[in-house]
Amino acid sequence: MNKTDAKKLMMKYLLPQIEKIGYKERGKGAEFEIVRKIASGEDIISGGFTDYNPIQKIIYGCNKRHEAIIAILKSLEEKGVILSPPISRHTITIGFRYETLNGLNFVGYLPEMETEVDVKKCVDKMLDFLHNIAFPLLDKFNDLREIDMLINGEQPWTTDYRMPYALGGNFYEKRLIIAKLSGNPNFQSLIDFCYDSLEQLSAKSGHPFTYNRNDMTKPLPALIKLLQGVKSLY
Numbered sequence: 001m002n003k004t005d006a007k008k009l010m011m012k013y014l015l016p017q018i019e020k021i022g023y024k025e026r027g028k029g030a031e032f033e034i035v036r037k038i039a040s041g042e043d044i045i046s047g048g049f050t051d052y053n054p055i056q057k058i059i060y061g062c063n064k065r066h067e068a069i070i071a072i073l074k075s076l077e078e079k080g081v082i083l084s085p086p087i088s089r090h091t092i093t094i095g096f097r098y099e100t101l102n103g104l105n106f107v108g109y110l111p112e113m114e115t116e117v118d119v120k121k122c123v124d125k126m127l128d129f130l131h132n133i134a135f136p137l138l139d140k141f142n143d144l145r146e147i148d149m150l151i152n153g154e155q156p157w158t159t160d161y162r163m164p165y166a167l168g169g170n171f172y173e174k175r176l177i178i179a180k181l182s183g184n185p186n187f188q189s190l191i192d193f194c195y196d197s198l199e200q201l202s203a204k205s206g207h208p209f210t211y212n213r214n215d216m217t218k219p220l221p222a223l224i225k226l227l228q229g230v231k232s233l234y
Helices: 003-021 067-078 116-140 144-152 171-182 187-204 219-227
Strands: 032-038 041-049 058-066 094-096
Touching: 003 032, 003 041, 003 116, 041 067, 041 116, 058 067, 058 116, 067 171, 067 219, 144 171, 171 187, 171 219, 187 219
Parallel strands: none
Antiparallel strands: 032 041, 041 058, 058 094
């Protein structure tokens, strides 16, 4: 079974179960992206296959895209600030996988597939995770304050590396936008925390630097200035 056949079979069993709640396939390549439009942006199931023909494994994750966050990041780029990675239609604002939520240090928890019966069994496992864990989480994260409490709460994250949830790049910029849009009362102290964390991480890497907080060509100072005119959504 090649990955094109694997995708067709996966979609045969998966789509009818999630189309009823608004998910639709986007794109026609061998990889897959299944999207639900919501008021704040998009919920996305995306992934691909390991492609050890004739053996296949489904690799996938769940992501959310908040347009309010993306719009601010795009405004930053329009001012000439370089973000890495750059903002695109694939930019997410939070994402997770079965593996990250369960502390697994590998990708691909689903069994190997060689037959249609194997694919059906894997899709059943996917649907169990989607309906019982992923979809409720995606609904919960419609409220940015839930994400804010997670990453900017009593124990603020210094990174999303190897954490249950990832922001999909530009971690510090997104966390500040989320805090501002959420009306986080500790926003100003969070700014200092971000600068201090970045400087400490640079020191640990062996390339210490002091962040110039007045350099408007850099993402954080430019973003902080931009956020002065942004109000909370709540």
